Amino acid sequence: MNPQDLDKLVTRTMPFGKYAGRLLADLPGPYLHWFAREGFPDGELGRLLALMHHIDHNGLKPLLDPLRGPR
Numbered sequence: 001m002n003p004q005d006l007d008k009l010v011t012r013t014m015p016f017g018k019y020a021g022r023l024l025a026d027l028p029g030p031y032l033h034w035f036a037r038e039g040f041p042d043g044e045l046g047r048l049l050a051l052m053h054h055i056d057h058n059g060l061k062p063l064l065d066p067l068r069g070p071r
Contacts, residue, residue, distance in 0.1 A: 001051060005048060006063075006067055009024045009025040009048060009052055009064060009067075010023060015045070018031070032049065032052055033053065035049050035050075035053065
């Protein structure tokens with residue numbers, strides 16, 4: 001993991017699906033778990049979703065709070 005990835009989680013939005021337009025950091029746990037079961041997309045999006053799943057699964061979402069806010 002690189003620190004820029006954490007910033008991407010609070011600034012990038014989901015580009016497709018049921019939660020299109022929602023920040024990656026705000027995706028619900030069951031949705032992330034579904035990807036973990038079914039397979040993450042290829043490329044950067046899949047890597048970021050896997051990281052967000054790891055963060056959510058381990059109860060670390062509050063660590064992203066200081067990264068949120070006006071840019």
